[in-house]
Amino acid sequence: DAGVIQSPRHEVTEMGQEVTLRCKPISGHDYLFWYRQTMMRGLELLIYFNNNVPIDDSGMPEDRFSAKMPNASFSTLKIQPSEPRDSAVYFCASRDTSGQGANSPLHFGNGTRLTVT
Amino acid sequence: AQSVAQPEDQVNVAEGNPLTVKCTYSVSGNPYLFWYVQYPNRGLQFLLKYITGDNLVKGSYGFEAEFNKSQTSFHLKKPSALVSDSALYFCAVRVSGNTPLVFGKGTRLSVIA
Numbered sequence: 001d002a003g004v005i006q007s008p009r010h011e012v013t014e015m016g017q018e019v020t021l022r023c024k025p026i027s028g029h030d031y032l033f034w035y036r037q038t039m040m041r042g043l044e045l046l047i048y049f050n051n052n053v054p055i056d057d058s059g060m061p062e063d064r065f066s067a068k069m070p071n072a073s074f075s076t077l078k079i080q081p082s083e084p085r086d087s088a089v090y091f092c093a094s095r096d097t098s099g100q101g102a103n104s105p106l107h108f109g110n111g112t113r114l115t116v117t
Numbered sequence: 118a119q120s121v122a123q124p125e126d127q128v129n130v131a132e133g134n135p136l137t138v139k140c141t142y143s144v145s146g147n148p149y150l151f152w153y154v155q156y157p158n159r160g161l162q163f164l165l166k167y168i169t170g171d172n173l174v175k176g177s178y179g180f181e182a183e184f185n186k187s188q189t190s191f192h193l194k195k196p197s198a199l200v201s202d203s204a205l206y207f208c209a210v211r212v213s214g215n216t217p218l219v220f221g222k223g224t225r226l227s228v229i230a
Binding site: 091093 | 168
């Protein structure tokens, strides 16, 4: 089990550029979550998917943010255009509810540290 | 709406001493409670959970947590702290079903040799 895989680990970009963050969830997991972590706001849930379908995107801060999950093994979070206040660590997490249901924990990737200058 | 409070931003403890990291929650319905740990430059790792049953739950690395319904608390404890326990600890809650976890702001634990 390779765990949740995120790429890139670090991204530095200039304001106004498009940024795409990638996530490969654990095989067989039916839920995928995108979180953002900053010192000021802690961990914020941005959006989550169930069986590749977006369920709740109310945490997405602005229209500049979008997320897709074209298949069960891949998701992207895109910011276009990026701004300095988007600088944060972005985490992807997945979960398997087929067995334990509400008992099942989240499994996190190691995150992408985004710096927008 | 569900919420989690971790009243301490920072906890310092000497190696070998017992440690407690506090967490209180607010939910409508029965809570599913979790503790996660985050080491530098890593994602969060699951430590333990309370779903139902025994109020004292045991988890990874010698940690345990006690569910107290009357005080709506789920404090994380360890009898003897190690320097390697130094990390950021998050408490989280969800209500029954497949609602997302709501995380507290985290408590930074420093264990001093």
